[in-house]
Amino acid sequence: MHDINMSFLYLYTIAVLFLTVSINGIKTDDIRNHLGTRTPYRFKYNKDDSKIKYGNCKEQKIWMLIRHGSRLPSAKDIIGAQTTLQDLKYEVLLQHNSGKGHLTSEQLKKLEHWASDMPVEQEKYLTLEGQDEMILLAERIQKKFPHIVKHKYDNNTFQFRYTATQRTQQSARYFSLGLFDKKNSENVVFEPALKVDTTLRFYKHCERWQKQVKKNPHSYKEQRLYGNSKEMNETLEYVSKYLGLDRLLSLDTVTLMYRICGFETAWHKHAISPWCYAFNNEGIKRLEYFYDLKHYWVDGHGNELTHQPACMLMKHMFHSISNKGRNATFLFAHSGTLLKMLTYLQLYKPESHLRGDTINNKRSWRASNIDCFASNLAFVLFKCKDGEKVLTLHQEKIIKLPMCENELCPVKTLKEYYRNSIQNCNFADMCSVT
Secondary structure, X not given: OOOOOHHHHHHHHXXXXXXXXXXXXXXXXOHHHOOHHHOOHHHOOOOOOOOOOOOOEEEEEEEEEEEOOOEOOOHHHHHHHHHHHHHHHHHHHHXXXXXXXXXXXXXXHHHXXXXXXXXXXXXXXXXXXXXXXXXHHHHHHHHHOOOOOOOOOOOOOEEEEEOOOHHHHHHHHHHXXXXXXXXXXXXXXXXXXXXXXXXXXXXXXXXXXXXXXXOOHHHHHHHHHHHOOHHHHHHHHHHHHHOOOOOOOOHHHHHHHHHHHHHHHHHOOOOOOHHHOOOOHHHHHHHHHHHHHHHHHHHOOOOHHHHHHHHXXXXXXXXXXXXXXXXXXXXXXXXXHHHHHHHHOOOXXXXXXXXXXXXXXXXXXXXXXXXXXXXXXXXXEEEEOOEEEEEEEEOOEEEOOOOOXXXXXXXXXXXXXXXXXXXXXXXXXXXXXX
């Protein structure tokens, strides 16, 4: 190993410890726990798949919203990996040959063999890991609720719906494969994807939200502020020095490294991407926060307008768990759908807005936990001796909604709380700019 000063040796040791896996599973400070919306679901799901039951209650129906599984990057990130990171790879190898930088010989070897051969035309396609995530999720849901999620498919009791994208269509397909055997799953009827889907992708078609939130530079003010902060500049310096560079890497390049680190780590069960090597504990958490600020102000509690059209989903849920609905409804959508629905339910709301002056390490709004690949939200209707009640699960874990006294919440309580929102849930009125 090349000569390195004592402070860097200390930081390097910390980084190695940070990347280790404990005997019982993944440590909370493991880099793979902080990859934002690209965090693999295998580190976040509820390992307890035993049947969920309540005395004096019988499960009746399930309504479930599922984000697609692990996918390929966008065309922009694929091109970035094949150009910017490809060039950076050779620069880092050259610097280490000159005795600079702090990658180990094993890390250098893996970086040397790294290549990005993703076809641009397959941008955002579901990966093999994404297929696995869906199959395993379906199997666990079936174990939790065997009376409503049966092994035998029946079009009268199951509803499957997805958006007009390859990743959600394939997610639905592999989820159905996990529920039924191969022969049975061939009979599954999937509802035709809508080009304009105001339920599963309401935000995409909400002109008012697009104009006032998504395309409004003010929505990214806190993220920009953090991108220029002392903390982020320290991270850029650390990463550049760790890789042995004579120049300071730009925020754009380091965030690209972070995104590719996330994607490639999600796809491979037993290895992290070489683009994760230069991130230490503090750095990875700062990059996680940088993206949490964006999601908070664009998809979350930062703007009232963001979650209002999610009433379309809530209306769908209430209809599905009514007597008219099917027993099991599975909807396959996107990060933007799930985050806005969680916001609509008043979940993971911090005491005060997330700001870009310094990192908030105590925040509950953390995409790595609440919106990783294959994230999911489920409402399960129980018929109890004292009336109908709804159980809510997020990431297969039972949660208590803020407006409910208990985990098992009376349907009446929920309907009363959302009465005005549902009654005034007119998409055209909410989303019209004029």
